[in-house]
Amino acid sequence: EAGVAQSPRYKIIEKRQSVAFWCNPISGHATLYWYQQILGQGPKLLIQFQNNGVVDDSQLPKDRFSAERLKGVDSTLKIQPAKLEDSAVYLCASSLIRGQGTNEKLFFGSGTQLSVL
Amino acid sequence: QKEVEQDPGPLSVPEGAIVSLNCTYSNSAFQYFMWYRQYSRKGPELLMYTYSSGNKEDGRFTAQVDKSSKYISLFIRDSQPSDSATYLCAMSGPNQGGKLIFGQGTELSVKP
Numbered sequence: 480e481a482g483v484a485q486s487p488r489y490k491i492i493e494k495r496q497s498v499a500f501w502c503n504p505i506s507g508h509a510t511l512y513w514y515q516q517i518l519g520q521g522p523k524l525l526i527q528f529q530n531n532g533v534v535d536d537s538q539l540p541k542d543r544f545s546a547e548r549l550k551g552v553d554s555t556l557k558i559q560p561a562k563l564e565d566s567a568v569y570l571c572a573s574s575l576i577r578g579q580g581t582n583e584k585l586f587f588g589s590g591t592q593l594s595v596l
Numbered sequence: 597q598k599e600v601e602q603d604p605g606p607l608s609v610p611e612g613a614i615v616s617l618n619c620t621y622s623n624s625a626f627q628y629f630m631w632y633r634q635y636s637r638k639g640p641e642l643l644m645y646t647y648s649s650g651n652k653e654d655g656r657f658t659a660q661v662d663k664s665s666k667y668i669s670l671f672i673r674d675s676q677p678s679d680s681a682t683y684l685c686a687m688s689g690p691n692q693g694g695k696l697i698f699g700q701g702t703e704l705s706v707k708p
Contacts, residue, residue, distance in 0.1 A: 483639070510694060512694050519604065519700060519701075520698075520700050520701075521600070521602075521684050521686070521698025521699050521700050521701055522640065522684075522696075522698050523698070524694075524695050524696065527694060527695060535695055570639050570640075572639070572694065574694050583694055584642055584645070585642065585694050585696070587639030587640050587641065588639050589637065589638050589639050590637075590638075590639055592637075
């Protein structure tokens with residue numbers, strides 16, 4: 480079974496530039512997540528989609544971050560303009576369904592490491 | 597105060613040692629508790645999952661949850677060099693789906 484695919488693996492940009500990350504979840508997984516992992520910290524949820532609808536984006540800095548999941552499959556996360564503090568690994572994860580009162584196993588991709596100079 | 601606290605280590609042990617990793621949390625609503633393992637330049641992978649209080653064992657790994665103390669543990673028996681990784685505890689409350697709150701991770705090194 481193919482895992483969660485992410486690209487690019489690495490990205491270096493200067494502050495105030497824009498950047499986009501791409502994620503392809505495991506086939507058949509309805510729920511897709513973007514997490515931000517700053518060096519030395521645990522991942523933090525940015526946004527959660529179920530199919531192509533947003534379930535939770537309460538921790539997404541909406542003045543500079545945007546995300547979409549067209550057709551309920553692939554997703555892109557964009558940062559515009561980037562700040563130094565956005566340097567982190569951006570992890571995409573997917574799960575089969577969004578359980579009601581239950582938890583689900585999340586499958587993570589290897590992430591995109593972003594460096595903002 | 598962070599919702600989930602985890603000693604970042606690093607922790608270095610000899611091969612064959614018993615490893616104990618711990619997290620404390622403040623949100624009494626948490627009822628799903630997980631341990632993820634993250635190798636360098638990889639995404640986290642689920643290692644253990646426990647619902648509510650109690651113990652769960654899987655091979656060399658044992659997860660314990662004490663909700664009364666808001667404390668969870670992961671024990672690794674007969675540790676191997678291949679266990680060298682960062683271990684992240686994660687937890688969530690009811691109806692939270694995949695919104696996990698992670699600890700900052702403990703970096704473990706098992707020396708041959």
